[in-house]
Each structure stands twice: as structure tokens, then as C-alpha cells.
Amino acid sequence: MSSLAADPAEHTLGAWAQAARSLGIVSQPSWVRHFRSDALGHFEAEGFPAPGEDAWRHMGLDALLKTAWKPAEDLSRIELPAGSGIEIKGWEDLGRLPEASAARASAGPFAHLNAALLTRAVSIRAPRNICCLQPLNFTPSLPDRTPAGWMIHPRASVLLEPGSRLDIVLDLSRLPDSEGLLNLVMDIELREQTALNLVITGADTDRILSLIDISVLQGRDSVFRFFCLETKGRQNRVELSASLEGANASTDLFGLALLGETSRAFHHYRVDHRVPHTQSQQIFKSVLSGEARYEYDSLVTIHPEAPSCSSEQLNKNLVLSDGARAYARPQLAIHTDEVQCHHGATVGQMSAEELLYLRTRGVDPAAASALILKGFVDDLLKEIPVSSAAAGLQRRAHARLIGIAR
Amino acid sequence: MSALLKISGLTVRVDGKKILNGLSLEIGTGEVHAIMGPNGSGKSTLSKVLAGDPRYTIESGSVTYEGKDLLAMTPEDRSLAGLFLAYQYPVEIPGVNNASFLRMAYNARQKSRNLDEVDPYEFEMLLKERARLVQVPEEYFHRAVNHGLSGGEKKKNEMLQMALLEPRFAVLDETDSGLDIDALKIVAAGINRLRGPEKSILMITHYQRLLNYIEPDRVHVLAGGRIVKSGDKQLALELEARGYDWVLAEAAVADLNAASGRS
Numbered sequence: 018m019s020s021l022a023a024d025p026a027e028h029t030l031g032a033w034a035q036a037a038r039s040l041g042i043v044s045q046p047s048w049v050r051h052f053r054s055d056a057l058g059h060f061e062a063e064g065f066p067a068p069g070e071d072a073w074r075h076m077g078l079d080a081l082l083k084t085a086w087k088p089a090e091d092l093s094r095i096e097l098p099a100g101s102g103i104e105i106k107g108w109e110d111l112g113r114l115p116e117a118s119a120a121r122a123s124a125g126p127f128a129h130l131n132a133a134l135l136t137r138a139v140s141i142r143a144p145r146n147i148c149c150l151q152p153l154n155f156t157p158s159l160p161d162r163t164p165a166g167w168m169i170h171p172r173a174s175v176l177l178e179p180g181s182r183l184d185i186v187l188d189l190s191r192l193p194d195s196e197g198l199l200n201l202v203m204d205i206e207l208r209e210q211t212a213l214n215l216v217i218t219g220a221d222t223d224r225i226l227s228l229i230d231i232s233v234l235q236g237r238d239s240v241f242r243f244f245c246l247e248t249k250g251r252q253n254r255v256e257l258s259a260s261l262e263g264a265n266a267s268t269d270l271f272g273l274a275l276l277g278e279t280s281r282a283f284h285h286y287r288v289d290h291r292v293p294h295t296q297s298q299q300i301f302k303s304v305l306s307g308e309a310r311y312e313y314d315s316l317v318t319i320h321p322e323a324p325s326c327s328s329e330q331l332n333k334n335l336v337l338s339d340g341a342r343a344y345a346r347p348q349l350a351i352h353t354d355e356v357q358c359h360h361g362a363t364v365g366q367m368s369a370e371e372l373l374y375l376r377t378r379g380v381d382p383a384a385a386s387a388l389i390l391k392g393f394v395d396d397l398l399k400e401i402p403v404s405s406a407a408a409g410l411q412r413r414a415h416a417r418l419i420g421i422a423r
Numbered sequence: 424m425s426a427l428l429k430i431s432g433l434t435v436r437v438d439g440k441k442i443l444n445g446l447s448l449e450i451g452t453g454e455v456h457a458i459m460g461p462n463g464s465g466k467s468t469l470s471k472v473l474a475g476d477p478r479y480t481i482e483s484g485s486v487t488y489e490g491k492d493l494l495a496m497t498p499e500d501r502s503l504a505g506l507f508l509a510y511q512y513p514v515e516i517p518g519v520n521n522a523s524f525l526r527m528a529y530n531a532r533q534k535s536r537n538l539d540e541v542d543p544y545e546f547e548m549l550l551k552e553r554a555r556l557v558q559v560p561e562e563y564f565h566r567a568v569n570h571g572l573s574g575g576e577k578k579k580n581e582m583l584q585m586a587l588l589e590p591r592f593a594v595l596d597e598t599d600s601g602l603d604i605d606a607l608k609i610v611a612a613g614i615n616r617l618r619g620p621e622k623s624i625l626m627i628t629h630y631q632r633l634l635n636y637i638e639p640d641r642v643h644v645l646a647g648g649r650i651v652k653s654g655d656k657q658l659a660l661e662l663e664a665r666g667y668d669w670v671l672a673e674a675a676v677a678d679l680n681a682a683s684g685r686s
Contacts, residue, residue, distance in 0.1 A: 368514075371516045373475075373498060374510070374513075374516065375516070376475070376502070377508055378524075378528035379535070379588070380528055381499050382499070388519055389519060392519030392520075392568075
């Protein structure tokens with residue numbers, strides 16, 4: 018943190034800390050107050066990332082820091098069909114910190130801020146051997162007519178007890194179409210032989226900044242599958258870290274960013290293989306037009322004590338306009354032998370050769386482009402792990418493709 | 424018989440290099456012509472220019488098709504007007520379903536003729552019928568366009584497209600290359616079934632063997648970017664037996680005579 022009082026971030030830091038303190042007077046269990054004040058302490062000690070810091074160099078912090086965000090009423094909803102066996106509780110009803118949040122290894126400045134400013138906190142627990150076939154819908158939202166400049170800091174702590182299974186759909190498309198900041202944290206702990214599918218439907222407006230921070234701790238034989246569809250957003254940041262700590266744990270991360278105009282999305286993934294016989298796979302694609310930006314930054318680390326692991330990272334980007342940019346950074350850090358790891362990335366334009374081939378069969382250029390783009394994304398859309406959400410996401414993706422290809 | 428396609432003095436450059444150099448050729452309705460020639464003579468360039476590949480720069484000359492200026496038409500308009508290029512190297516389009524693409528191409532043609540577009544079920548029936556005609560297995564329908572197909576399978580897929588789109592004028596660019604003898608017979612039989620009194624074909628080939636199965640009305644030798652000799656199917660047999668050198672030598676002598684006549 019800079020010690021210069023003239024640093025604009027310093028003023029903002031103070032303002033945000035003040036906002037956190039003012040919220041602290043709300044009656045809450047003492048452990049929640051301690052959790053928040055500890056987080057505030059961490060935040061004040063660490064501060065915001067330095068300008069130009071690697072992880073923030075493409076997104077920058079200007080948009081985040083130059084607005085005086087005001088905490089707003091957080092009406093984020095969690096919906097689950099009755100009789101599912103899943104337990105959902107607000108933190109105010111718990112006697113202690115949820116285990117998944119307690120297991121969180123590290124946190125960045127915005128995760129600390131989330132804890133300090135908590136506007137809504139829930140604990141989601143799938144008891145042992147409960148398999149929930151209907152998805153749990155987590156929908157951040159605010160009251161109608163919330164003035165622009167709002168911010169909310171929801172947090173969900175998710176624990177799957179051994180043998181359980183759960184689908185979660187995090188839907189950001191219900192957020193209001195006004196300037197605002199969503200700073201959401203999910204702490205997930207998957208015990209042995211569990212399966213969690215998590216689907217994120219990104220914001221449907223270019224006025225919102227969203228920061229989604231997800232940490233996943235995986236036990237033996239656990240399966241985590243993730244899919245994120247981005248179609249709009251002023252600045253959408255996803256930071257997801259998965260720590261594979263039990264043998265045969267596997268993580269599949271998929272994402273599709275279909276962005277036009279000034280939409281921007283910045284995705285950062287960290288996967289740590291900490292024990293032998295763990296697998297991870299990542300496939301991320303983007304189609305960009307206008308002045309859109311998409312960043313895929315991924316680091317897979319195979320730790321020294323984790324031979325016999327496999328990992329794949331693939332990032333493909335189609336850039337349709339001169340003004341759009343894709344930043345691809347798949348990274349591998351291998352600290353042992355006998356692993357199978359692949360990584361690759363492509364950034365390119367639509368193939369003129371493919372386009373011509375279709376045109377020589379009588380297909381007009383617009384239809385030919387749409388067909389090629391659909392072909393580019395459709396294999397990924399088959400990977401949406403929550404079947405009840407798949408059709409809606411596919412429709413949304415196809416509609417967005419038509420919009421950005423124009 | 425009036426020419427379906429008339430090429431006059433066509434000179435074409437790609438990346439600044441002159442590839443076609445005053446090429447002239449006429450193909451009548453219902454005729455099958457073959458163009459043969461050594462490597463680098465401009466055979467594939469001619470096929471790409473006819474299909475409308477924008478990478479080629481037309482320096483001079485003209486091409487009329489059904490009396491219209493072909494070079495002024497977009498690639499899709501050429502296709503809708505009945506021109507079909509069977510690619511030497513059919514393009515792979517990962518992720519794009521072959522049947523969806525073929526239905527889109529077929530319906531574009533229907534629309535251009537003010538006919539009703541066909542729904543997926545009707546189209547599947549039609550596609551099955553055409554696939555039988557050219558002996559293409561139905562498994563091709565649901566694969567990505569040319570993706571993961573062998574060279575021979577790609578050529579068969581081109582024949583399926585040709586059977587579906589029923590072109591009035593087909594340019595077959597080295598359709599025989601990469602085919603074993605069995606595949607060649609199947610592809611040639613398919614082409615023969617698609618022949619008709621109103622349909623013309625221009626076959627571009629390096630070897631004579633395709634012409635054993637598809638009999639041409641005329642055979643031309645392309646060298647140095649222009650037609651240097653034309654004849655009937657006997658010319659192909661002669662080229663097979665003697666190679667191209669004697670034709671090139673004849674052409675060089677003719678050029679010298681023409682030059683000395685002018686001087």
C-alpha cells in the first residue's frame with residue numbers, strides 16, 4: 018500500500034473502511050463482527066493492488082476506485098425446491114463461521130472488503146449422501162429504484178458433506194441496469210465423493226462492475242464442474258482458485274465470453290494439484306467485437322508431492338474487430354515428474370478461407386459468419402454442467418452471437 | 424452452340440506474381456472440358472478465380488457466364504447462378520454441422536429461385552436420396568464440415584454437395600488427387616450421374632486417369648498461364664504417353680514464330 022496521502026486510492030481506502038465501520042453497528046453475532054473487523058484490518062494493512070500489478074494490469078483499478086460506491090440493500094435470493102435436504106442459513110442464524118469460509122486459504126483485497134462490508138451472508142450445506150437434482154438458484158438483486166452508485170457484497174459459504182451432490186446457478190442477469198458494484202465471494206468445500214456443478218450467467222448490462230471471487234477446496238474423489246457465460250459487463254472479473262487436496266479429485270472449468278461494444282471481462286484461474294492422481298481441464302473461448310476486452314489468465318501448479326496428475330488448458334479467441342482485444346495467458350508450473358499437461362491458446366480472426374468456402378456454396382456472408390461463429394462456440398455450450406440451465410444459456414449465447422457479429 | 428462460359432484474355436496476379444497470362448477458353452452448354460498441365464501452370468488459380476476468391480487480382484480480360492459478367496458477381500451469387508467449385512483441398516470448418524450447412528446452402532438456392540425453403544425433416548430425406556446417388560455414407564451428415572475426414576472422404580463430401588446443389592457448371596479442381604482407384608471410380612460414377620445436356624463441367628487434372636472414367640469433349644493444355652494446345656480426348660492419352668515437354672516445345676516455337684512475324 019502506498020503511504021502517500023495524495024494517492025487517490027488512499028482516500029478511497031479510507032472511505033471504504035469508513036463504510037465498513039458504519040455497517041459494523043448493525044446488530045450481528047459477535048463472531049460476525051470479529052470476522053468483519055479482522056477482514057477490515059487485513060484490507061487496511063494490505064490496501065489495493067499497486068497500479069500496474071500483473072494481475073490487474075489489463076483491468077486496472079480506475080473504474081473501481083473513482084466512484085464513491087454506497088452500500089445498498091442486498092436482496093440476493095437463494096431458491097431451492099422444498100424437500101431437497103439442502104440446508105440454507107443466514108450467518109446471523111449460525112453460532113460460528115461456516116466451515117467452508119474458515120477453510121479459505123487466502124484472500125485478495127476485494128475478498129477482504131467483501132468480508133468487511135458483508136451485505137448478505139449465507140451458508141449452504143449439503144448433508145452426507147444428499148443428492149439434489151434440482152439446481153439451487155443464487156440470484157444477487159437489489160430493490161427497485163436503488164440509486165446508481167450502489168454496491169453489494171454478498172457471500173456464500175458452500176459445504177458438501179461426503180457423498181452429496183449439488184448444482185448451483187449463479188445468475189447475475191437480474192441485477193439492475195444502473196451503475197453499480199457487485200463484489201461477491203463464494204467459499205466452497207467439497208468433501209470426499211462429492212459433485213458440485215456451478216454455472217454463472219454474467220451480467221446483462223454494461224453498467225455494472227462485478228467481482229466474483231470463488232475458492233474451491235476439493236477432497237478425495239470430488240468433482241467440480243464450472244461454466245461461465247459472459248455476454249455483457251462494464252468490467253467483470255472472475256477469480257477462481259481450486260485446490261485439489263484429495264486423490265482423484267477433478268476440476269473442469271469452462272467459459273465463453275461473447276462480448277461486443279465496450280464490454281469487458283477478466284478471468285483469472287488458479288488450479289493447484291496438491292496430491293497425486295488429480296485431474297483438471299480448462300476450455301475457455303471468446304468472440305469479441307467493437308471495443309471489447311477479454312482476459313484469460315490461468316495458472317496450473319503441479320506441486321512436488323503430486324506426480325501422476327493430468328491437466329489441460331485451452332483458450333481460443335476470435336477477434337472480429339480492430340478495436341477488440343484478447344489477452345491469453347495459460348501458464349503451467351510443474352514441480353514434479355510423470356505428469357500429463359497440455360496448454361495452448363490462440364488469438365485470431367475469423368478464417369477468410371472458411372468464409373469463402375461457405376460463400377461458394379451460395380451462403381451470404383452474414384449467414385456464413387453466423388454459422389462459423391456458432392460452430393466455434395457450440396462444442397463448448399455442450400459442456401454446461403447443469404442440464405436445466407443449458408437450454409436458456411444456449412439461447413442467450415446464440416442471440417448474443419448474432420448481436421456481436423453484426 | 425452458344426458458350427455457357429467464355430473466358431477472354433484473362434490475366435491474373437496473386438501477391439504481385441502473374442499466374443494467368445491472357446487465358447482464353449469457351450465451354451458450351453452440355454460440354455465436358457478437361458484442363459491438364461504441369462505443376463504451377465495456373466490450373467488451380469483458374470478454378471479459384473472462377474469461384475470468386477478475392478485473393479486473386481484480375482489485371483485484364485473478361486469472363487462471361489450465361490452472358491453475364493461473372494467477375495462482377497460475388498462468390499455466393501456465382502453459386503446461386505449455378506456455378507460450383509469442387510475444391511482440390513476442401514476446407515475444414517470445425518464445429519459446423521455438415522447437414523446444417525448443406526441445408527443452409529440448399530435453402531439459399533431455393534430462396535434465390537423464389538421457392539419454399541425446406542424444413543429439417545424434408546431436407547434429411549432429400550439428403551439421403553442424394554447421398555445414395557453419389558454413394559456417400561449418411562454418417563457424413565452429422566459430422567463437422569470436412570473436419571477429421573480423410574482426403575478421399577472430403578472429395579466424396581464435395582460430390583454430395585454437388586449432387587445436392589445440382590450446378591449448371593461445375594469446376595472440378597483435381598478431384599482425382601488423393602483418391603485410391605476404388606474411391607476414384609465411385610467419385611467418377613457420381614460425376615457421370617450428375618451430367619446432363621444442360622450441364623457443363625470443367626475438369627482440372629494433373630493425370631489422365633480420371634478421363635478414363637469421365638470422357639471429355641475437349642482437352643486443353645495449360646502452361647505459363649494460358650492454353651497452349653487443345654484437342655479431343657486423344658490429346659490426353661498422348662500427354663500421358665509423352666509428358667508435357669513436347670507441347671511446351673511446340674508452344675515455344677509458335678511463340679517465336681509469332682514474335683518474328685511481328686518483327
